[in-house]
Amino acid sequence: MADLKVNIAGVEWKNPVTTGSGTFGFGREYAEYFDLSELGAVCLKALSDKPRLGNRSPRIAEVNDGILNSVGLQNPGAPHFLENELEWLRKFDTKLIANLCGSAVEDYVEVAEMLGDKLDMFELNISCPNVKEGGMAFGTSPKMVEEITSKVKAASKVPLIVKLSPNVTDITEIAKAAEAGGADALSLINTLLGMKIDIKTRRPVLKNNTGGLSGPAVMPVAVRMVHQVRGAVKLPIIGMGGITTGEDAIEFLLAGADAVAVGTAGIVDPYAWIKVRNGINDYLDQNGYKSVKEIVGTLELN
Numbered sequence: 001m002a003d004l005k006v007n008i009a010g011v012e013w014k015n016p017v018t019t020g021s022g023t024f025g026f027g028r029e030y031a032e033y034f035d036l037s038e039l040g041a042v043c044l045k046a047l048s049d050k051p052r053l054g055n056r057s058p059r060i061a062e063v064n065d066g067i068l069n070s071v072g073l074q075n076p077g078a079p080h081f082l083e084n085e086l087e088w089l090r091k092f093d094t095k096l097i098a099n100l101c102g103s104a105v106e107d108y109v110e111v112a113e114m115l116g117d118k119l120d121m122f123e124l125n126i127s128c129p130n131v132k133e134g135g136m137a138f139g140t141s142p143k144m145v146e147e148i149t150s151k152v153k154a155a156s157k158v159p160l161i162v163k164l165s166p167n168v169t170d171i172t173e174i175a176k177a178a179e180a181g182g183a184d185a186l187s188l189i190n191t192l193l194g195m196k197i198d199i200k201t202r203r204p205v206l207k208n209n210t211g212g213l214s215g216p217a218v219m220p221v222a223v224r225m226v227h228q229v230r231g232a233v234k235l236p237i238i239g240m241g242g243i244t245t246g247e248d249a250i251e252f253l254l255a256g257a258d259a260v261a262v263g264t265a266g267i268v269d270p271y272a273w274i275k276v277r278n279g280i281n282d283y284l285d286q287n288g289y290k291s292v293k294e295i296v297g298t299l300e301l302n
Contacts, residue, residue, distance in 0.1 A: 001281060002290055004281060004292050005291075005292075006292060006293065009121070013040030013041050013095055015280075016260055017280070018043050018259060019042050019043050019262065019266070020043065020261045020264070021044065021097075022069075022071065022073075023263035027042055029270075036092040038273075041095035044096065046073045046101040047075055047078045047101065047111055048073065048100075048102055049111045049114060052073055053072075057207060063217070064217065066214055066217040066218065067214060067215055068206060073101045073128065075101075082114070082118065095121065097161070099163070108151070108152045109151055112155040122152070122159070123161040123187060124148070124162045126165065127190045127191075137167070139167075140167060142176070145181065149162055149178050149181025150181040160185075161186065162185075164189060171189075172233075175232050176232055178233075186233065188222070189218065191218070218241045218242045219251075222252070224255075226239040226252055226255045230257075238257060238258065239253070239255065240252075243263075244272065244276075249276050256296065257296070
């Protein structure tokens with residue numbers, strides 16, 4: 001069996017597979033299917049400083065090769081998580097990543113301070129709307145990305161991953177801004193903005209009108225962006241977007257990702273994470289590699 005260990009910003013994972021935030025909750029449902037210790041890391045549902053109710057329903061819509069969601073980062077808040085979920089999660093031998101969200105820079109800083117060093121890493125969700133900037137997502141402006149990264153990094157006691165939005169003209173400019181702001185690692189891509197219309201009512205299916213597209217439909221875009229970002233920054237990269245098999249994950253690793261996150265696939269198959277991990281190992285064994293690190297970023301262009 002190949003060595004699957006990876007090092008992400010000084011944190012060693014036993015294998016390169018984690019969960020996509022927002023698709024795994026706090027893990028209780030999936031723990032009924034498999035031991036969470038099988039994963040390299042668990043990236044948890046987004047956490048804000050106070051509880052969030054999220055958007056009105058319907059907020060999930062199935063589309064060809066994926067789903068649209070506008071859940072709106074519903075969560076019970078960081079204090080509730082610390083009191084009711086963290087102790088249970090710490091029973092598992094895996095790294096824990098908190099996804100941080102908010103509506104202003106101060107919100108992110110506050111939740112980072114609340115969580116302190118009780119988790120292994122933070123993932124900064126910069127696709128949240130900045131209420132002080134008229135609802136513009138933090139992650140669409142290099143200046144805003146550098147500012148929020150810098151301030152949350154200063155408040156963080158654990159390595160900070162910045163999650164990049166694909167809804168931008170040049171993903172490399174956003175990646176460079178996160179690096180300049182002090183990010184320890186990057187994760188990409190978040191969902192692509194999309195819409196589905198009910199032709200009978202002539203209204204959008206989602207109550208929020210638009211939502212984030214995830215699933216196999218976005219994978220070619222995600223692989224391309226990971227490849228671009230790998231050439232632009234020196235930070236570790238967690239690649240995600242439409243991964244359903246080990247072969248999919250290998251594409252991301254070859255493109256330059258150091259690890260991968262599986263999200264939407266787990267809604268269809270609760271064993272998706274384990275199958276992806278096993279598929280990575282099978283590829284390495286079949287091709288004579290001793291370590292997953294040997295294939296990272298080894299894409300040969302035509």
